[in-house]
Amino acid sequence: MATILDSVDQRTKLVGENRLELLIFQMHTGQLFAINVFKVKEVVKLPKLNRLPGSHPHITGVANIRGASIPVIDLRQAIGMRGDQQEGECNIIITEYNRSVQAFLVGQVMNIVNLTWADIQPPPKQVGKNNYLTAITKVPRDGMDRLVSIIDVEKVLAEIVDYDIQISNGVLDNTIINHFVGKKVLIVDDSSTARAQIRDTLSQLGLEVIEASDGLKALTLLKGWCDSGKSVHDEIMMMFTDAEMPEMDGYKLTYEIRNDPRMNDLFIALNTSLSGSFNEAMVEKVGCDRFISKFQPDLLVEVVQDRLRTILSHCK
Missing domain, CATH: 2.40.50.180 (CheA-289, Domain 4)
Structure with a gap:
């Protein structure tokens, strides 16, 4: 077999x-x-x-x-x-x-x-x-x-392994934590369990979460903002996307975003349970900014903090 x-x-x-x-x-x-x-x-x-x-x-x-x-x-x-x-x-x-x-x-x-x-x-x-x-x-x-x-x-x-959403001591950067309030991230994943893990982790920082259950829904949302004259960067600070999803996978979603000049610099983190070595190659191919394996709350927090630091540095 x-x-x-x-x-x-x-x-x-x-x-x-x-x-x-x-x-x-x-x-x-x-x-x-x-x-x-x-x-x-x-x-x-x-x-x-x-x-x-x-x-x-x-x-x-x-x-x-x-x-x-x-x-x-x-x-x-x-x-x-x-x-x-x-x-x-x-x-x-x-x-x-x-x-x-x-x-x-x-x-x-x-x-x-x-x-x-x-x-x-x-x-x-x-x-x-x-x-x-x-x-x-x-x-x-x-x-x-x-x-x-x-x-x-x-x-x-x-349901067998209880995935932890607790953030370890020392991970939070208290010098920027207040800047998360009012900021939003987009989560794209077909698994409600995976979306809940990210949402429950990031909500501890004061971040607001927008959810989409597949790549096509996410792309429609992003293009809708652009078509109405909104800046994607005013709506969200970054996007987390799964790799495998109905109708449009995360790689295709990233490709479409990178080829739309209205939003091609959106920060995209691929958040998937697929093997790391494979995804590192695909991240480079389609142009994601980061790759992280799922169900790692500390790493999720580190990624959004790094992104926030970049945004704050550009505002100076």
Whole structure:
């Protein structure tokens, strides 16, 4: 099964072209699920697991993969589906999110599909706020279009690992803290969990937060300000954007901003759970100002403080 991902390293050219590849799998139902290939390190048959007494109930055990101990999360249980997953074909999808490695127990892993972000749509509002989806799409299978649910892995992980929004002692610069009051930042992310983490961290500084759930909504907002004669810099001091989002990803969003002379100098920080080395190359390619991994409150604060210092220095 691992061979399905042998060419992942060659697929990076898709990102930046508003394209993505999804790994499609099932969880012992007819329903199709997916996660982005760029989060996936490997797919293997379910090995023997070592149980950990007292661990989170969604962690079904720990797998030893080539000497590395990797926690295995029962994805079906984690997203609230009923039934026993360890019947029939079982695989684990080993992933890297936010600088940590974990595996997800699933059923049959089927194939990889190549799509554009325009093919990816937000989940219907009728599913409610407590769903575990970032998006949905359709793929051809068995002569018909089949619905695919794209898992909000960040929400799943946040319910197992409590992401801290506390700012460490010594991080805040008290000489500039009062200058944050009244200033705004734009957060662009399809995960409500990720948006909440940034919002709750930055609100401690007195910053106001504007949110957009995908790159297209953010670009529409920014262009709307420009079209009405407003300066983007009067509206926000900077933007944080995720990489992967429905309709328009963060790389394409940055590209569009950099090619609009009305806002091409907007400060943009790429805030993503994708691997650092990959994103550092993409940041340089599309022109982001900073790259930071998600769920690091101290680093978030340092980035906005650096940006504020630059703004204040230009005002002198």
